[in-house]
Amino acid sequence: MNETLVVAGREVAVSNPDKVYFPRTGHTKLHLVRYYLAVAEGALRGVAGRPMVLKRFVNGAEGEVFFQKRAPAKRPDWIETVELSFPSGRTAVEVVVNDAAQLVWVLNLGCIDLNPHPVRAVDLDHPDELRVDLDPVPGVPWSQVREVALVAKSVLEDFGLAGWPKTSGSRGFHVYCRIEPRWTFTEVRRAAVALAREVERRAPDLATSSWWKEERHGVFVDYNQNAKDRTVASAYSVRPTPDARVSATLSWAEVPGCEPEAFTLETMPRRFAEAGDPWDGIDRAAGSLDSLLELAAQHAAAGLGDGYWPPFYGKQEGEPPRVQPSRRRAGRDGEVPAPAPGKSSGPTGRRRTTVPLVEIARAAKEAEAREGLERWKQRHPEVWKHLGPADVLVDSMRGRSSTWTRIRVNLSKVPEAQRPPQEPLEVDFDPWRGIRPS
DSSP: OEEEEEETTEEEEEESTTOEEETTTTEEHHHHHHHHHHTHHHHHHHHTTOEEEEEEOTTOTTSOOEEEOSOOSSOOTTOEEEEEEOTTSOEEEEEEOOSHHHHHHHHHTTBOSOEEOSSBTTBTTSOSEEEEEEEEOTTOOHHHHHHHHHHHHHHHHHTTOOOEEEEOSSSOEEEEEEBOSOSOHHHHHHHHHHHHHHHHHHOTTTEEOOOSGGGOOSEEEOGGGGSTTOOOOOTTOBOSSTTOBBOOBOOGGGGGGOOGGGOBTTTHHHHHHHHOOTTTTGGGOOBOOHHHHHHHHHHHHTTOOOOOOOTTSOOOTTOOOOOOGGGSOOOTTOBOOOOOTTOSSBTTBTSOBSSOEEEEEEESSHHHHHHHHHHHHHHOHHHHTTOOGGGEEEEEEEOSSSEEEEEEEEOTTSOGGGOOOOOOOSEEOOTTTTOOOO
């Protein structure tokens, strides 16, 4: 069964409109489409003219997700596209949404949130957005995330940029800045590294710019969201959470008292109708990165190298040796943590280490991995009492077309005599099983 909607002068079919996308709230695929139509002006402001990765939940928010960079071969002739090149050297033709009809077509593919690149299709080499992604480590309260957002606002203003805040719709917070499209991805990321370090300098107890999870505390300012090929859920995106939470644009006056659970698929249309979009002026506020790049140059002159890049990028000029703390070569007495039975590598690969890590789970879903962690916790209560939230390292790992979850535990705080050995994984998922190498 299809339902045909007339949107932006076009007929757009919505297949399986009654399919439940959010089991706990009862919202269907059609509810999702009608939500986006109700806030279309704001949602389009976040994605218009930008190539988009299709993050598809064909079985709803609690089903498996896969990422599709390439636009479907079978598509209406009114769907716009542009060809992108990636750091790997590959290319892909991606969808570009410019009106509400194209937006509904994308939603019909199973997209729940929208994930555009920080560039416009008319100039793929020069971003027009600087994205400040605030990612709290486990156990950090929401009040601290808000504090760091306000520090970021102050830093941006001091360096001549206007920040536009929004909840991420998950655990974190985003601040976007429109910038003049005259800097490369590498330069924009360099400015983001300088910004992250300045936020950390001003609030060292609250925020960190450390890339490695083993060194983080408080709220991580994720500068690598500005690297080429990275996408972030855009404004008004519905997130795949049980309560259908939304990435909500805010005014700065709202930030000190905002609560992320207040913004959902159910509540946002009314808020938008009554108050409009707090980001209405963002496209008229493009600023310059010159001051932040001057700060980056000062950092370099003081001996600070580049920030670490994600592992799937090639080694970059000025980047420190790309070895996480737990994998840095120790002295003669260093050890290589044993892999789980049946595995060729352990929680730190094959390098010597001074950090005692054990691997708990490799799972297709984070919830499944956390269930494995809970079983491990129940078996080792005497160990668990020594651990804090930051000692549980939850990594989202890239598979072929989707992500999977790895959980490790740092036993540094556990007395050496009480540290359990590496055991069989509680959940043993292999994302490459059945896939033959090309």
